[in-house]
Amino acid sequence: MVEEERYCIDIVTQISAVRAALRRVEEEVLKDHVSHWVEHAIASGDKVDQRKKVAELMAVIGRTER
Template structure:
């Protein structure tokens, strides 16, 4: 099984939710109902992003540490710092 199997399935559900929001907007549905669906998608994205981060830490970062390759370790750490900086904006 692919290391992102569950996350890919979750993203497909989120994709369906996004199409559902577009349809709600086309149908001129009540704004609060649409906004609630946005909140649901945002929560699902945050959760999925957290799972991918766990996979990265448990796979990519762990491999860099185990390899003893200082350059690779530094690169993985820099990538994480950059990611957190972008999310903090």
């Protein structure tokens, strides 16, 4: 679009749409991770694995909230 010299507002609108789509994908991947890996760590009773999964989750949430 930039090379085609499209109207700036059209470009910004497309960028916004891509960001929104990526956020939805990110949310789905995170939900899947929590429902599989985090849930498994909790069910296992393994405190070390539980702490590791919680730390991973908190780290990724910290990165995605920017």
